Amino acid sequence: MKHRIAFAMIMGIITTGIISFTLISINIGFVSNFLVIWLKSWSMAYIAVIPVILLVGPIVQKLVNSMFKEAVTRQYDS
16 A cells, blocks of 8 residues: 555656646746746645545556456467
8 A cells, every 4th residue: 555655646746747837838838937836736736636546546557457468368369
C-alpha cells in the first residue's frame, strides 16, 4: 500500500505539473503573475488527481494485465 501511495503522489506531481504548465502557458501566456496562477492550478489539480490515481489506477492495471495476458495466450495458441 505504501508503494501505491508513493507512486500516486510522484506520478501526480509530474503529470499535473506538466499538464497545468502547458495549458496555462497556451491559454494565457507568460503573464506577470504566471507563477502564482500556475502554482494555484497545479495544487488544485494535484489534490484532485491523487484520489483518482489511487482509485482508478488498480482498475486500469487489471485491464492492462488482462489485455497483455490475452495477447500472450493468443501468441502461444497459434
